[in-house]
Amino acid sequence: MxxxxxxxxxxxxxxxxxxxxxxxxxxxxxxxxxxxxxxxxxxxxxxxxxxxxxxxxxxxxxxxxxxxxxxxxxxxxxxxxxxxxxxxxxxxxxxxxxxxxxxxxxxxxxxxxxxxxxxxxxxxxxxxxxxxxxxxxxxxxxxxxxxxxxxxxxxxxxxxxxxxxxxxxxxxxxxxxxxxxxxxxxxxxxSLPQSHTAFTGIDALTHAIEAYVSVKSYGVPQDFARGAIRRIGRWLPVAWANGDDIEARTEMMIGQLQAGQAFTNSSVALVHGMARPLGAQLHLPHGLANAILLPYVMEFSAMAAPEEYAEIARLLEAAEPGDTDREAADRASEAVHQLCADVGLTSYLDDYGEIPSREEYLDVVGKMAQDAIDSGSPDNNPRKPTREELEELFVTVYDNALAPDSPRRA
Known part of the structure; x- marks a missing residue:
């Protein structure tokens, strides 16, 4: 809403x-x-x-x-x-x-x-x-x-x-x-390789989703965000699968422009707050850091904005006709997980990141959580995390998506 x-x-x-x-x-x-x-x-x-x-x-x-x-x-x-x-x-x-x-x-x-x-x-x-x-x-x-x-x-x-x-x-x-x-x-x-098509595309989707659910959002950026979510969900897999498909490339360029217009007139939120310290510590490109975090933050946040996340699921054509808003909202993060899998997102971590051991990662989780809080972006999220919840999210992301033997990488 x-x-x-x-x-x-x-x-x-x-x-x-x-x-x-x-x-x-x-x-x-x-x-x-x-x-x-x-x-x-x-x-x-x-x-x-x-x-x-x-x-x-x-x-x-x-x-x-x-x-x-x-x-x-x-x-x-x-x-x-x-x-x-x-x-x-x-x-x-x-x-x-x-x-x-x-x-x-x-x-x-x-x-x-x-x-x-x-x-x-x-x-x-x-x-x-x-x-x-x-x-x-x-x-x-x-x-x-x-x-x-x-x-x-x-x-x-x-x-x-x-x-x-x-x-x-x-x-x-x-x-x-x-x-x-x-x-x-x-x-x-x-000229974009598949890797950059993947994580810049999910980056644009992150911008649109965060702009849509932000507590600072309103009608104008939400309309930009709706167009972006629909376009990116439809055309990113096509552009990734065939980089010479000029229709897909054009639709993605429009979608990412709409996403930029959305978040600059609304705000970014928890994903970006976490992505900046994660990217800095692991030397991940900004888009890849956003993309790794996005589905987990969506899952964490859906309970606080079920109408908005339900609309996202419907824009991504992931909701069932009879779903309640809460049921559809829960499908939004599942749809993004699937989209990330479709474009092989985690396969790029070996070439574009420096993933530490779990012990080394845990040593910086506290600092990353504090840096995320200090950024101010989590305050724009529909569900505002505590410091402990931020730390838990960072650990979940490591265990599920960053570790070499994690489910998403396996």
Whole structure:
């Protein structure tokens, strides 16, 4: 059930200034960059730059835009990534930011923009220090060329940054970091391997589900979330099974965009609160950490929001016609477990994580639980966990999904 806007209050609905969607959208990046400046800082990972970078630079050059590239972004960008990219921005006197990639490149570009127009170190703008809407000034023009489906970062006011000095991740949230233009070309996602199709797809589903059930949700983001849940449930297995299916890639790109619009106008909740410390400790990509946690948090939370979780089950076509809301709600987590199994989610842990022994994991469970609480995200969950419940959830996830001999991995 949506939480209505108070009669005497307002809500700010944010979204990218413009969205360019469809096959061939990348051909328009120069045209849009030309609206904003003359010298672009192109921010990407080395791998994505090798695949798509020349094409973007050609489009920028054809529009008369000089391009300087920063291609050392790592998955889950670090404080050092953002500072180094900002040094390039300053040195070469750039005036427009173009990001190429998924959430990592987009977040790095947002971080550069924050430093370009605001005083301070990037860590100063984390919500734990500056609060929400803690970035005073808008970033320079930012064009996000998306290559995943995905984080939805091109639609959001969020930035997730890894602080390697403390093995933690911190969150920045401000309307002043929302990109001016989102370029959504599904052809670019055809280069995604199955692994990234799987965990970025479940990441997008996580965004939609959390936005839908959050205590901060209301009609607008819930409508975005419904569309995203329905699309992702239908098309993720197809895109995973056949990465060249352009219809599936297009539907997934739309679904992840809707999911980004949903959670940035609602909030994330317990999954994200737990995923940041889990990802930081086990060096898991953000999407994979979210995906591992999602069904367990859904199972934990369904009792507190049966109507919402029942609707999720129905959107995923997992409910039976005669189910009560509580019965359908319990099927929602089962449907997500099945979807994760369909796309081989846990099979990617060997290549994309560093799974410790159970004893080593238990040593950091207390810290992860505290980091989750400190993030504030669990407060948005329909069922608010105690510290002990958080610790139990972390242990359940290890025993059922992370351990080499766990049921989900077996």
């Amino acid at each position: 949506a939480h209505p806007t108070p009669a005497n209050g307002t809500r700010l609905v944010v979204s990218p200034g413009q969205v360019v969607l469809g096959t061939g959208a990348i051909e328009e990046v120069g045209e849009y960059a030309d609206l904003y400046g003359n010298r672009a800082l192109l921010v990407a990972t080395e791998q994505i730059d090798e695949i798509h970078g020349d094409r973007v630079r050609e489009q920028l050059s054809a529009a008369g835009i000089e391009t300087v590239s920063y291609t050392d972004v790592r998955p889950d960008p670090t404080v050092e990534n953002i500072e180094a990219a900002y040094d390039v921005w300053q040195r070469d006197e750039c005036d427009v930011i173009v990001t190429l990639g998924g959430g990592s490149s987009i977040d790095a570009g947002k971080g550069v923009g924050i430093l370009a127009t605001n005083d301070g170190h990037i860590r100063d703008f984390g919500v734990d220090r500056a609060g929400y809407e803690g970035v005073p000034n808008p970033t320079p023009p930012l064009i996000a060329v998306n290559t995943t489906a995905g984080t939805g970062s091109e639609a959001t006011r969020s930035v997730v940054v890894s602080d390697e000095s403390t093995d933690t991740k911190f969150l920045i949230v401000s309307k002043n970091v929302v990109p001016d233009v989102a370029v959504e070309d599904p052809e670019l996602t055809r």
